[in-house]
Amino acid sequence: MPHNKFKPIDLAFLRDHFRVVTEPVDGQHVVNDLLDEAYLSDVIAEIKPSFATDRDFVVGSQLMKRLGYLLIVPALYSFSTERVAMPLDWSRVALVSKMNGELWLPELYVADDVGYDCAEDLAASREPFFDQLFRQLASLVQAVSNVSNVPRPILWENVMVYVYWMYETVVNWHHDEATVNQFHDDFNVLIHQLSPDVFGERFNPIKRFYNGYHYIEPEQTFRRVRTTCCFNYEASSEGKYCKGCPKLEVNKEACRATRETMRQQSNSYST
Known part of the structure; x- marks a missing residue:
């Protein structure tokens, strides 16, 4: 270098x-x-x-x-x-x-x-x-x-x-x-x-994973929602989910929107 x-x-x-x-x-x-x-x-x-x-x-x-x-x-x-x-x-x-x-x-x-x-x-x-x-x-x-x-x-x-x-x-x-x-x-x-x-x-x-913040209506807040789950809830004795977990009900709509954006962009990646 x-x-x-x-x-x-x-x-x-x-x-x-x-x-x-x-x-x-x-x-x-x-x-x-x-x-x-x-x-x-x-x-x-x-x-x-x-x-x-x-x-x-x-x-x-x-x-x-x-x-x-x-x-x-x-x-x-x-x-x-x-x-x-x-x-x-x-x-x-x-x-x-x-x-x-x-x-x-x-x-x-x-x-x-x-x-x-x-x-x-x-x-x-x-x-x-x-x-x-x-x-x-x-x-x-x-x-x-x-x-x-x-x-x-x-x-x-x-x-x-x-x-x-x-x-x-x-x-x-x-x-x-x-x-x-x-x-x-x-x-x-x-x-x-x-x-x-x-x-x-x-x-x-x-x-690929940079999809900005989404407005989470039930909580009236903005957050970045993941497109994949890291399975933190299985690793924790309390079954704790990450705030941006796509499996949380309040995040699912934002996750669907993110996945659709990624799908539309997928043709820009080489095969």
């Missing part, structure tokens, strides 16, 4: 806001090892007792939600705020199991405290960084799909909800115009310029 110099990563902020840690612990799982499907199967079996289910399908979906958050959000945040590209060597990052009450909320151990300064050569650095980030994630999506039999579109939408959260909500943590513009510029590249090949799909999932 083109770069002019190294730049410190604000690990203190990532620790406080995105569950990044810098001290290794016993029993952590190196992310690169998760690409080995036999190893990944063992990890799913290990974390299964943390969920109210014995179905690999459900656990695989929940694992991908956590991995998507940890591997994508800190990297995108660091890039969109500081123009620092975090190193993407998955042999130097690890999944650290942690419980928050009854909820399995793992952390991400990061060994490197410096990244690549892309500010001076942004045009040459941005797309290669995004490309590598999501190509690696595509390999992990495929592995989780193979091991737990979760269709890839579900796993991709599990990740995309955090990408949208980053560029629609986290952006509001900042009030200086320059940083806000950086968020907007980066999201434009992600949604409009990344090739489907980056994701190993015939579509760019960032674009």
Whole structure:
């Protein structure tokens, strides 16, 4: 990746806001090892007792939600705020199991405290960084799909909800115009310029699942409604649904509208 110099990563902020840690612990799982499907199967079996289910399908979906958050959000945040590209060597990052009450909320151990300064050569650095980030994630999506039999579109939408959260909500943590513009510029590249090949799909999932907010009349509120279900209600002892779950009765009309929009757009994807 083109770069002019190294730049410190604000690990203190990532620790406080995105569950990044810098001290290794016993029993952590190196992310690169998760690409080995036999190893990944063992990890799913290990974390299964943390969920109210014995179905690999459900656990695989929940694992991908956590991995998507940890591997994508800190990297995108660091890039969109500081123009620092975090190193993407998955042999130097690890999944650290942690419980928050009854909820399995793992952390991400990061060994490197410096990244690549892309500010001076942004045009040459941005797309290669995004490309590598999501190509690696595509390999992990495929592995989780193979091991737990979760269709890839579900796993991709599990990740995309955090990408949208980053560029629609986290952006509001900042009030200086320059940083806000950086968020907007980066999201434009992600949604409009990344090739489907980056994701190993015939579509760019960032674009495919970006369907805006719908007005939910019974609750008189706006929300983004998913087109696929992550099966969180099966993983929770309380049977809790995500607010944007397409299976909730109040969301079904919005989900139908979203699916129709996707159907009309489907002819734009290569076969």
